[in-house]
Amino acid sequence: MAFTETFTDGNALAGPLREIFALEMTSADGRCVTCGRTGPVADLRVYGHENGPGLVARCPGCEEIVLRLVVTPERVWLDLRGLVSLAVIR
Amino acid sequence: MGIVTPGFTGRRRSDVNLPPGQYLTEDFPVLSAGPTPRIPLDTWEFVIVTETGEKHTWSWAQLMAMPSEDVTVDIHCVTKWSKLGTRWRGVPVSAFFDEVETAADFAMAVSYGGYTTNVPLDDLLDGQAWVAYKFDDDDLAPEHGGPARLVVPHLYFWKSAKWVRGLRMMLEDEPGFWETAGYHDYGDPWREQRYQGD
Numbered sequence: 001m002a003f004t005e006t007f008t009d010g011n012a013l014a015g016p017l018r019e020i021f022a023l024e025m026t027s028a029d030g031r032c033v034t035c036g037r038t039g040p041v042a043d044l045r046v047y048g049h050e051n052g053p054g055l056v057a058r059c060p061g062c063e064e065i066v067l068r069l070v071v072t073p074e075r076v077w078l079d080l081r082g083l084v085s086l087a088v089i090r
Numbered sequence: 091m092g093i094v095t096p097g098f099t100g101r102r103r104s105d106v107n108l109p110p111g112q113y114l115t116e117d118f119p120v121l122s123a124g125p126t127p128r129i130p131l132d133t134w135e136f137v138i139v140t141e142t143g144e145k146h147t148w149s150w151a152q153l154m155a156m157p158s159e160d161v162t163v164d165i166h167c168v169t170k171w172s173k174l175g176t177r178w179r180g181v182p183v184s185a186f187f188d189e190v191e192t193a194a195d196f197a198m199a200v201s202y203g204g205y206t207t208n209v210p211l212d213d214l215l216d217g218q219a220w221v222a223y224k225f226d227d228d229d230l231a232p233e234h235g236g237p238a239r240l241v242v243p244h245l246y247f248w249k250s251a252k253w254v255r256g257l258r259m260m261l262e263d264e265p266g267f268w269e270t271a272g273y274h275d276y277g278d279p280w281r282e283q284r285y286q287g288d
């Protein structure tokens with residue numbers, strides 16, 4: 001059996017990603033990689049919001065890291081390591 | 091009244107030599123990336139894993155039996171505060187390597203709670219780094235990394251891993267927790283190596 005794999009490069013994501021990152025995120029439902037808990041981003045426990053090197057958001061169910069956000073002078077670093085999926089309301 | 095003694099205005103800030111972009115603080119801000127781990131001393135251990143997988147383990151009692159040093163050092167946080175003349179007691183990291191054979195040039199410091207940070211081995215030896223367990227003559231408080239933390243004062247303070255559990259020796263450098271999220275792999279405050287690319 002032969003599969004024909006066709007793909008394009010990541011530029012195909014430009015429009016959809018721009019649309020997503022412009023949307024309200026705290027109401028989006030995320031599913032935790034570690035424990036499977038699903039809930040809105042607003043329910044995450046965020047550390048480092050006062051004076052830390054970056055924001056670390058943890059799952060309220062298992063305390064594992066769901067996402068990290070670091071803002072440097074030239075870049076925004078986003079680590080979504082703990083998300084199976086994020087359901088953003090359009 | 092009206093007499094101003096020389097000490098009244100305190101030390102002039104301009105005569106303090108700070109790394110670029112840093113300001114002086116008298117506080118000891120607590121930075122956290124998660125809940126503070128509480129590690130009972132009877133289960134605490136410090137483990138060095140070499141590049142061949144060989145494990146060397148020290149218990150709390152063994153740590154206490156090792157010759158300690160009292161050091162007074164300046165510390166510099168990447169969030170721009172510096173604190174001068176902090177006093178620590180700890181075991182120099184080089185003492186652990188008296189018993190460890192390694193050809194690795196890099197170490198990943200690993201902490202209780204999952205934190206990691208990468209440091210070249212050369213920066214941990216020769217009186218440059220300690221596994222510290224006292225601060226200002228008191229047991230190191232959990233929020234400051236107790237029962238024991240790494241203190242590597244010549245690098246930005248995120249390299250001084252709180253709640254340190256051990257070192258994983260690496261033949262190649264790998265980025266740790268903050269280093270994978272935009273922070274510099276080495277972190278020399280005097281060269282202002284805050285972020286990747288600095």
Ligand SMILES: [Zn+2]
Nearest residue numbers: 032035059062
């Ligand atoms: Zn979870």
